[in-house]
Amino acid sequence: MSAAQGMSAAPGGSLAAGPLLSVHGLTKHFPIRSGLLGRGSVVVRAVDGISFDVTEGETLGIVGESGCGKSTTARLLVDLITPDSGEIRLANRRLGADMTVRDLRRDVQMVFQDSYASLNPRLTMEDAIAFGPMINGMAERQATNLAHDLLSRVGLEPRRFAGRYPHELSGGQRQRVNIARALAFSPKVVILDEAVSALDKSVEAQVLNLLSDLKSELGLTYIFISHDLNVVRYMSDRVMVMYLGEVAEIGPVDSLYSNPAHPYTRALLAAMPSMDPDRRTEEAPLSGDPPNPINPPSGCRFHTRCAHAAPVCSSAIPNLSRLRAERHLAGCHMLVPGSGHPEAAAEARP
Amino acid sequence: MSTAMSTMMSTAMSEPLVDMRDVTVRFGGARPVHAVNGIDLRLNAGETLSILGESGSGKSVTLKTLLRILPEQRTAIGGTIRIAGVDVTALSGRALADHRGGVVSMIFQDPMLALDPVYTIGEQIAETVVRHEGVSRAEGMARALEMLTRVRIPSPERRLKSYPHEMSGGMRQRAMIALALVCRPKLLLADEPTTALDATVQIQILLLLRELQREFGMGMIFVTHDIGVAVEISDRVAVMYAGQFVETGAVRDIIRDPKHPYTRGLLAANLHGAHKGARLDAIPGAPPALDALPDGCPFAPRCPIAEAQCSEGLPPARVFGPQRQVRCLKA
Ligand SMILES: Nc1ncnc2c1ncn2[C@@H]1O[C@H](COP(=O)(O)OP(=O)(O)O)[C@@H](O)[C@H]1O
Ligand SMILES: Nc1ncnc2c1ncn2[C@@H]1O[C@H](COP(=O)(O)OP(=O)(O)O)[C@@H](O)[C@H]1O
Ligand code: SF4
Ligand code: SF4
Ligand SMILES: [Mg+2]
Ligand SMILES: [Mg+2]
Numbered sequence: 001m002s003a004a005q006g007m008s009a010a011p012g013g014s015l016a017a018g019p020l021l022s023v024h025g026l027t028k029h030f031p032i033r034s035g036l037l038g039r040g041s042v043v044v045r046a047v048d049g050i051s052f053d054v055t056e057g058e059t060l061g062i063v064g065e066s067g068c069g070k071s072t073t074a075r076l077l078v079d080l081i082t083p084d085s086g087e088i089r090l091a092n093r094r095l096g097a098d099m100t101v102r103d104l105r106r107d108v109q110m111v112f113q114d115s116y117a118s119l120n121p122r123l124t125m126e127d128a129i130a131f132g133p134m135i136n137g138m139a140e141r142q143a144t145n146l147a148h149d150l151l152s153r154v155g156l157e158p159r160r161f162a163g164r165y166p167h168e169l170s171g172g173q174r175q176r177v178n179i180a181r182a183l184a185f186s187p188k189v190v191i192l193d194e195a196v197s198a199l200d201k202s203v204e205a206q207v208l209n210l211l212s213d214l215k216s217e218l219g220l221t222y223i224f225i226s227h228d229l230n231v232v233r234y235m236s237d238r239v240m241v242m243y244l245g246e247v248a249e250i251g252p253v254d255s256l257y258s259n260p261a262h263p264y265t266r267a268l269l270a271a272m273p274s275m276d277p278d279r280r281t282e283e284a285p286l287s288g289d290p291p292n293p294i295n296p297p298s299g300c301r302f303h304t305r306c307a308h309a310a311p312v313c314s315s316a317i318p319n320l321s322r323l324r325a326e327r328h329l330a331g332c333h334m335l336v337p338g339s340g341h342p343e344a345a346a347e348a349r350p
Numbered sequence: 351m352s353t354a355m356s357t358m359m360s361t362a363m364s365e366p367l368v369d370m371r372d373v374t375v376r377f378g379g380a381r382p383v384h385a386v387n388g389i390d391l392r393l394n395a396g397e398t399l400s401i402l403g404e405s406g407s408g409k410s411v412t413l414k415t416l417l418r419i420l421p422e423q424r425t426a427i428g429g430t431i432r433i434a435g436v437d438v439t440a441l442s443g444r445a446l447a448d449h450r451g452g453v454v455s456m457i458f459q460d461p462m463l464a465l466d467p468v469y470t471i472g473e474q475i476a477e478t479v480v481r482h483e484g485v486s487r488a489e490g491m492a493r494a495l496e497m498l499t500r501v502r503i504p505s506p507e508r509r510l511k512s513y514p515h516e517m518s519g520g521m522r523q524r525a526m527i528a529l530a531l532v533c534r535p536k537l538l539l540a541d542e543p544t545t546a547l548d549a550t551v552q553i554q555i556l557l558l559l560r561e562l563q564r565e566f567g568m569g570m571i572f573v574t575h576d577i578g579v580a581v582e583i584s585d586r587v588a589v590m591y592a593g594q595f596v597e598t599g600a601v602r603d604i605i606r607d608p609k610h611p612y613t614r615g616l617l618a619a620n621l622h623g624a625h626k627g628a629r630l631d632a633i634p635g636a637p638p639a640l641d642a643l644p645d646g647c648p649f650a651p652r653c654p655i656a657e658a659q660c661s662e663g664l665p666p667a668r669v670f671g672p673q674r675q676v677r678c679l680k681a
Contacts, residue, residue, distance in 0.1 A: 205621075
């Protein structure tokens, strides 16, 4: 599944019409020492040449089994780690060319799953929020006022919460503070990496409501990463499905959930628990655990688990191809006429 | 009375496999915790009940009470608990050792709570059989192999010799299930065993448990915070809040006609079929601290339809048909 053609902004298109965030051929491999094999180092192909766009004001969901590269993608987008190759553009400015890392880090903020680890145990909530803006040159008084504003915005009364330490808050309250802290930079994009996953369902619903409110009030753009496909469906405008460091499918949420084109997407959806006691799941869509991205399978990376795998699947890499719905793409040989897959149409359309 | 004899008696009197009446669990110490506050539960052999609730509601404590693994000195258990006709609260010595892992077995979210990192999977399972059934080591190993095959671990002969850290997450879960079931317990307690797994692996484990439960005819109590998991695994559900079962009933009835406001909130928060853009009907606030016994409905501070009378006393369990009870004045 190589880079998708035609996914980036139309050349010559106006700035407003182009995507807010655009990623092209993004790649990150982690070298790790392999004690077991004892032959020096091997490479984890955590993110392997992915491309996608995010339009201003939309929410892009990212799903896929653990280890498929969701968090690595997120960390690349905020430059917590440096890509091996590939391009990141924000509002048509390219990182490393006419955009600095500092610009990127201000405009793209991230909230993590572990609400506790993200906060310094020795800083009060007000200081935790004011810290970033002060480092960036804001006067203390102003930064404190900003912190109080943001605390009320995320539903924590400043009079009660400004002076508290992380251990004096519940998980849901800490995650509200982490959201406030991300907003202190007036970012354009907020990446939520399993940000509600550790919360209890009732608290999760409260935080999801907060995220929706903030998005419309502040005109934010979200990248929403979660393993919970119900939550991703509720939150996202478009969804990207990753498998072993690559994009398997990406498309508008309704189209992707009702007409999943990639066998992996179908398996993920079929693995969701049924909510109907009279139609419980009778067969697991996939067997075994997700493989790890060291030495990924040749050709289509999913071929070792795919019920439709054919000889062509292990020899040729499928490209992302366009489907009927607009902006819906998937990388599977079955979708490409003339690919040689027995379930694909025989001839390429004229 | 021997376990075998009590089993025979229980069948004769058609006593349920599990019979809990007004069970309370309180932890003493500087900050007392009223973790379980009067639960009633009957479960038959071959039946699966889910306990559904959020963190801190008392789910794990309920299971640990049944297995009798809570710290003796600091724990005060009230009410009566009978499993297979035996008074669990009175067990000690050899009978208690037989109870744990023999009559009742438990699986966990983290398989490393059950598996010992320094022994191979085969050694651990064999040792359990030797201890509970007094068979030879060779016989124990044979049973271990049979069980690993049964839980569909690939290349089971080789896996007998594996250490837990050499296995993937889903594989370790299967090994833990093999260990828990090798002595054919009458009751399996499952404490969120699939919570940390990918959904693609979770469904495999749920299907395996469903199959083993049917085949072995054991009773199962499955703790989860995920209503979808409860639907996949169980016949009945008990919704737990602040140490009480606020609603119990058949899965079908709970899903289609939730009567307690908390159950309704949990169902909405699952987001199944939620409409994008529509605001979520989120339950406000957080569960109560359990340092004191609630003197009114413990859900009142968060309840959208609470009235003054709700705080005046604990709502009694109101019966809405066989096996269907709701602790709400307005249900
Ligand atoms: N710093 C690192 N060093 C080595 N491997 C890493 C590192 N970070 C992530 N990985 C590996 O990269 C893969 C993708 O990880 P991650 O992006 O965290 O996946 P996800 O968030 O989808 O679960 C995994 O196999 C993970 O073990
Ligand atoms: N050994 C213990 N000593 C004191 N308090 C405990 C102990 N175990 C659990 N608790 C408390 O009992 C309450 C219920 O806990 P638990 O049953 O673990 O909840 P959950 O529903 O999340 O499984 C919590 O307030 C917890 O802190
Ligand atoms: S059919 Fe082939 S190309 Fe398509 S997902 Fe399966 S293995 Fe990959
Ligand atoms: S008893 Fe009252 S407060 Fe409690 S759940 Fe029912 S209506 Fe709400
Ligand atoms: Mg991750
Ligand atoms: Mg628990």
